[in-house]
Amino acid sequence: MKFQISFDALDLEQNLKIAHLVAPLADCLEIGTLPILKHGVRIVEIFREQFPNKLIFADTKIVDRGREIVGLFGSAGADWISIMGGTSKEVIQNVCTKSHDMGKKVILDMLDVSSPGQAALDAKSFGVDALMFHQPYDKESQTLIFVEDWNMLKGNTNVPIFISSKVGRHNIDQMLALHPDGIVVGKAITEHADPVAEAQFFYDKCKK
Numbered sequence: 001m002k003f004q005i006s007f008d009a010l011d012l013e014q015n016l017k018i019a020h021l022v023a024p025l026a027d028c029l030e031i032g033t034l035p036i037l038k039h040g041v042r043i044v045e046i047f048r049e050q051f052p053n054k055l056i057f058a059d060t061k062i063v064d065r066g067r068e069i070v071g072l073f074g075s076a077g078a079d080w081i082s083i084m085g086g087t088s089k090e091v092i093q094n095v096c097t098k099s100h101d102m103g104k105k106v107i108l109d110m111l112d113v114s115s116p117g118q119a120a121l122d123a124k125s126f127g128v129d130a131l132m133f134h135q136p137y138d139k140e141s142q143t144l145i146f147v148e149d150w151n152m153l154k155g156n157t158n159v160p161i162f163i164s165s166k167v168g169r170h171n172i173d174q175m176l177a178l179h180p181d182g183i184v185v186g187k188a189i190t191e192h193a194d195p196v197a198e199a200q201f202f203y204d205k206c207k208k
């Protein structure tokens with residue numbers, strides 16, 4: 001199982017400081033949408049320069065102008081780029097074609113899809129390399145919906161699926177019980193008083 005750490009702080013130096021501490025424990029370093037919006041492609045270039053041997057995932061959340069965005073972030077050094085599952089079939093296919101031409105991979109963000117099962121069924125034909133499934137956390141009652149959507153997703157694709165959004169010590173065992181292909185942890189590590197110890201905890205959970 002892959003273990004990915006997400007960096008979502010607006011402060012570039014803060015992201016880099018923590019990334020240098022925890023990078024040895026991560027299979028992939030994710031640059032979140034907010035720092036990308038603030039710093040643009042430059043933050044990807046800096047992460048690539050400072051972590052030359054790590055996979056870099058730029059959470060671009062593409063909905064339009066996909067080829068151009070892939071060109072920008074792919075050239076900056078991103079290995080993975082995200083596109084929203086709710087956008088059009090043509091945009092998804094164009095992003096996948098451009099990404100693969102550049103030797104990059106695409107993850108389909110399921111946050112805005114109305115039918116997870118159908119989106120999962122279509123994903124492979126679109127050329128998507130993985131799916132990102134978010135855990136709702138605003139209400140406890142959403143847990144059942146989350147599991148139902150997960151089962152629908154998993155039953156309709158053999159494309160790797162990653163679980164993201166608000167993963168922490170309180171729910172990591174529940175997430176791992178679903179047997180995802182990867183887990184993404186963000187603030188539970190990056191905002192912790194001891195990010196290295198916390199990253200080690202989640203690394204051990206994912207790798208055992």
